[in-house]
Amino acid sequence: MENLTIDGKRLWDSLMEMAGIGATAKGGVCRLALTDLDRESRALFTRWCEEAGCSVGFDAMGNIFARRPGRNPDLPPVMTGSHLDSQPTGGKYDGAYGVLAGLEVLRSLNDHGVETEAPVEVVVWTNEEGSRFAPAMIGSGAFAGVFDLDYAQNRTDMDGKTIGQELDRIGYKGEGCGGRPVGAYFEAHIEQGPVLEAEEKTIGVVTGAQGQRWYEITLTGQEAHAGPTPMARRHDALVGAASIVTAVNRIGTSFQPDACATVGMLICKPNSRNVIPGEVFLTVDFRHPNDGRLAGMDQALRQAAEVAAETGGLELKLEEIWHFGATPFDQACVAVVKAGAERYGHSHREIISGAGHDAVYMAKAAPTGMIFVPCENGISHNEIENATPEDLAAGCEVLLHAILEKAGAR
């Protein structure tokens, strides 16, 4: 079969239209999971897929599946997709690119009148970001059997609303989740790091993802008046938290190369300028491609948190709420992605994903691969996130190749 084309302008225009839903003044997107804006983006995706002749359904986690039939309905589908939820100050491409590249593949197959052997499904996973509801990647995790449905539907946001309640509210709570075979899964995504751009490579052939651990820590001290309370008598939870923040950063730098360590959220109570903080909640995000090193970071954190609590006379609650190990992708799928880059003449290199992706959980349910394209200055989870139409189109060509290889086409 000759090299089929995709329509890069159509892909770009769809991305820009999707980015209008939840658009921020600084050019990014705020589309938190299961909000009204998320519902709007789901409705637009569904309309586009129906216009492309797909049947569209969703499961008990609100994961949406748009299905283009194959010649043989008994074959498991080849699946591709990503997420439409974003960070509070997210960009236009994180997640939306993978979803709309999948849609562009379907539209291109229609344009060329190609019938695949296996059905092709484009999926929108619920709550990939883990920003509104922790942990991240929970829709794909439930589909892959990593989380049971009850646990997944009962995760709460900061206001105590559950995923299940919010799915009901926006009309996206279907029946059942996962437990069906998937022939292969591919996900296209911006790299979200600087490697491809620095090396002037168009395609990242993703060989796997690094391991990740998330923690929630609460330090409890005693609220007291900022004036009359002598320094020696204080139990200041924020001072303890500050030393944990510093320790997390130190752990990140001392487990180089490759470690990443972040405190991204800190809630100080009562947050009044003349009250000594009585309670602080903070989150820790640790990543490392080597599971042993990640375990070492875990130990170092526990030690540092205990020292911080003891020094400040504080009560410590430290909970690891999420953990997945380093995840290699299927070698045959990795090879298909590489072959796609070569077929379309795009420069490429192998790369390990620094970010978590739905592909990490799908790798437990199906042979899985990922395709990265560069993003400007390696910046993501930021409203200034940017990528070129040419690179996005190139990644979509590689995705088309991968899907045709795995779904089979004459």
Ligand code: GLV
């Ligand atoms: C997902 O966005 C992650 O934090 O890796």
Ligand code: MN
């Ligand atoms: Mn993403």
Ligand code: MN
């Ligand atoms: Mn993200």
